[in-house]
Amino acid sequence: MPSEMPTRPAPAGDEADELLALARRVAAREVRPPAAEEEEAGVFPRETFALLSRTGLLGLPYPTEYGGGDQPYAHYLRVLEELAAARLTVGLGVSVHTLACHALAGFGDAAQRARWLPAMLGGELLGGYCLSEPTAGSDAASLRTRAVRDGDEWVITGTKAWITHGGIADFYTVLARTGEEGPGGISAFLVPGDAPGLTAAKPERKMGMGGSPTAQLHFDGVRVEDGRRLGELGRGLSIALAALDAGRLGIAACAVGLARAALEEATAFVVRRRQFGRPISDFQGTRFLLADLATGIEAGRALLFSAARLKDAGLPFTAEAAMAKLFCTDHAMRVTVDAVQLMGGYGYSADYPAERYLREAKVLQIVEGTNQIQRLVIARQLLDGACAGD
Known part of the structure; x- marks a missing residue:
């Protein structure tokens, strides 16, 4: 490979x-x-x-x-x-x-x-990534979409779920079962977005990110040439996991950006907003909260770029990517919640972006592996290292 x-x-x-x-x-x-x-x-x-x-x-x-x-x-x-x-x-x-x-x-x-x-x-x-299925989310190895060899082609049948850019992407990287049950029987394919037999369901109705379509994709005997199979046969899950390590850094970076936007919005508001004869930014409770939120953003960014430097050096970064994704997305949720609170009724109003930031932050704790999965990844890396040292 x-x-x-x-x-x-x-x-x-x-x-x-x-x-x-x-x-x-x-x-x-x-x-x-x-x-x-x-x-x-x-x-x-x-x-x-x-x-x-x-x-x-x-x-x-x-x-x-x-x-x-x-x-x-x-x-x-x-x-x-x-x-x-x-x-x-x-x-x-x-x-x-x-x-x-x-x-x-x-x-x-x-x-x-x-x-x-x-x-x-x-x-x-524009691309899409097809790993999750209606019955295979965190347990990616249990996916059921199947690719069957037919001469020089593969015939793909099944359903993928929660696909960002589903129905509008020009191409999809698709993980499908080509062999036995379990992690060793999965392969990766590059599928054109307009392939015959490939259809998208109606986009999901979500609490946030209304401008980003998320939809199921149905593969009804979609044919692709063998030249569109990526990597070794049966090694698709390892390819997917390598991609997810890198993708988790991307989600962490998005979380830092979203948290920063929410903090900037709240900071500007508390400087303008006056209560009891002075800006609410003068109150110690407001200042301490802003300081904690800003510190968390900087800590998350440092964790993120520490993991990125490992990747750029060609070193293992699985645990560090999971830590960055976990910390940055959890903190983005905290920042957006507190930003709405700092802004009071104005934060809850759709006339300000704070409420949108809060709704958007939630999905970052779910995509590219839930934050519970990140904890499992981190713990596994720690324990595997401890066992190797025995």
């Missing part, structure tokens, strides 16, 4: 600063202004993703020879934080797209990469 592509050393400070400045300009001018209105109306910002592709922000952690940005993961995550702070639908969408490209970029052969990766990274295409 081809190994994951190595990442290059961090670029010079000027280059990294320019990249971050570009992300901030795009976020401020294109992403943030329509966010509230489009989220309420359930409008997916497809043109925004096309713009990100044209500006080189949609394929940052992948090699330039395939149309990517050849950036260290740490710098990609900084960009992701900026996008998520402006609108979570966009930040999370970029993270999902990056996840959808991971199997091909990391485990596809040279011919597969050359054939499909440039269009996925720089061709204004």
